[in-house]
Amino acid sequence: MRTIGKLIVAGVFVFGVLQVVRPSIPVKPATADLETPPDVKHVLEKDCYSCHSDQLRLAWFDQIVPAYWLVRHDILIAREHLNFSTLGSKPPAVQKAMLYEAVNMIQLGAMPLPSFLKLHPDAKVTPEELSTLKEYLAPWTPALSPIGDAQQRNNGKTDAGPFIVSPGIPARASLEAVNPEFNGFPFDPAFESWKPISTTDRGDNNTFRFILGNDVAVKAAQTGNTSPWPDGARFAKIAWQQQPGPDGLVYPGKFVQVELMVKDAQRYKDTEGWGRWRGMDLTPYGKDAHFVNECTGCHRPLYGDDYVYTLPISPAKVDREQVVNNAAALPANLPYQPLSWSAITMCVDPKTRTMATLYGNDEAMRAALAGQAAPAGAVLALVTWVQRDDPHWFGARIPSAPQSVEFVQVAAAGQTSSYRRFAGTGLIEDYGAASAAPQRTSFVLGLTPASLP
Ligand code: HEC
Ligand code: HEC
Numbered sequence: 001m002r003t004i005g006k007l008i009v010a011g012v013f014v015f016g017v018l019q020v021v022r023p024s025i026p027v028k029p030a031t032a033d034l035e036t037p038p039d040v041k042h043v044l045e046k047d048c049y050s051c052h053s054d055q056l057r058l059a060w061f062d063q064i065v066p067a068y069w070l071v072r073h074d075i076l077i078a079r080e081h082l083n084f085s086t087l088g089s090k091p092p093a094v095q096k097a098m099l100y101e102a103v104n105m106i107q108l109g110a111m112p113l114p115s116f117l118k119l120h121p122d123a124k125v126t127p128e129e130l131s132t133l134k135e136y137l138a139p140w141t142p143a144l145s146p147i148g149d150a151q152q153r154n155n156g157k158t159d160a161g162p163f164i165v166s167p168g169i170p171a172r173a174s175l176e177a178v179n180p181e182f183n184g185f186p187f188d189p190a191f192e193s194w195k196p197i198s199t200t201d202r203g204d205n206n207t208f209r210f211i212l213g214n215d216v217a218v219k220a221a222q223t224g225n226t227s228p229w230p231d232g233a234r235f236a237k238i239a240w241q242q243q244p245g246p247d248g249l250v251y252p253g254k255f256v257q258v259e260l261m262v263k264d265a266q267r268y269k270d271t272e273g274w275g276r277w278r279g280m281d282l283t284p285y286g287k288d289a290h291f292v293n294e295c296t297g298c299h300r301p302l303y304g305d306d307y308v309y310t311l312p313i314s315p316a317k318v319d320r321e322q323v324v325n326n327a328a329a330l331p332a333n334l335p336y337q338p339l340s341w342s343a344i345t346m347c348v349d350p351k352t353r354t355m356a357t358l359y360g361n362d363e364a365m366r367a368a369l370a371g372q373a374a375p376a377g378a379v380l381a382l383v384t385w386v387q388r389d390d391p392h393w394f395g396a397r398i399p400s401a402p403q404s405v406e407f408v409q410v411a412a413a414g415q416t417s418s419y420r421r422f423a424g425t426g427l428i429e430d431y432g433a434a435s436a437a438p439q440r441t442s443f444v445l446g447l448t449p450a451s452l453p
Contacts, residue, residue: 037136341360
């Protein structure tokens, strides 16, 4: 009994002494606090500022060691990632990107940190508060006006009609010469021959993306074998700036970057089973191997979907929703299955909120990569979908129900290329489309391949 009494006294003493071991949490007056309307500010202050600002907002129980040590650790890390007290000094594009990421981290349940919410339930973002933030960011596609700088398309190539395939595409970069990432992860020059599994229209940063998969990934997507993705699955994500055209449609403009992901549960177990590569203009990104923390940090909330954001377009029926995009799949009755071909370019009609991807069979794709017009016999397919909001990323739009599929089979010189259109529910052949055929054929044949370095 006496020993227990002594132990309690000693415990209380040690606890008391430890309270003095209190490394400080720096507090500063906000130099460049993010400027937002008061209702938005209120949400951020209430739910995020305890960690993501230079202010000190601790509950009384956070002041007690060892809770204090844990909270301090979170605050210091959180500020390094995102500090609303200084975010106001960053360029507008960076502020915008950070706010979209903030909304998405809330929507995905990653922020505020779930461990923090257990003790601070008041910091939970309510659905109303989330709507307040979203409404502030929406409408997320700014009014589009044709950008005067036609040079932005095709790596600075200026040609009279920017949408006409012209033979003068600049010499391609040698993909074999691209360096590995700082983590030793090699660049994979084969990505260009992988097949598209989806496309996104990112209104939050005005880019278009192709998400390509190698054979293993495509097969897994088609069979719904995506939870988890099999070892050997590879993805590439290619991003271009959006470039409004004179016809009111928006096209891929300047190439921005390529990102790669490879599944190997054993080899990459430290980064949740995925190896990663990112390169702006095909130069490895980051300063050192820590670059990968940026990737895993943002992909982590998708742990339930094996850290993959994309919903591949696939007819596979899976039990869980939001793992594949069934709505956008094409019916089997079409004369060709263009989704198994390569993607050449895409465009979005902001007025009708539709997105279209141009696919080509092997002959068409070979010509596109070589910067040549599609040869006789090549088949091109323009698939147009209604857009819907990406359930995984506020700010992105993805394909929903297909609206039409147009096929153009290129004829020999001097002859008319054949045009067939399938539209409506079930994509039935539209024989009434003949009158529009010449105009649509020249539109499809005139689309410029999205440029790669
Ligand atoms: C308990 C402290 C805490 C609170 C409260 C908190 N966060 Fe975080 N946040 C963190 C930490 C720690 C990280 C770094 C996580 C990591 O990558 O390990 C982080 C990272 C982030 C990131 C990633 C930034 C980047 O680019 O790396 C975003 C965005 C974010 N938080 C948004 C929010 C928002 C929005 C709120 C309020 C709704 C919030 N956080 C509340 C601790 C917090
Ligand atoms: C700010 C959040 C964020 C960060 C940071 C991020 N990603 Fe992603 N990533 C996304 C989103 C959202 C998508 C879905 C496609 C799209 O709309 O861009 C995605 C998709 C991908 C894909 C296609 C497969 C998939 O998961 O959907 C690859 C490959 C990829 N990212 C690689 C990377 C690499 C490599 C890095 C680090 C250099 C990285 N990502 C960092 C948000 C992020």
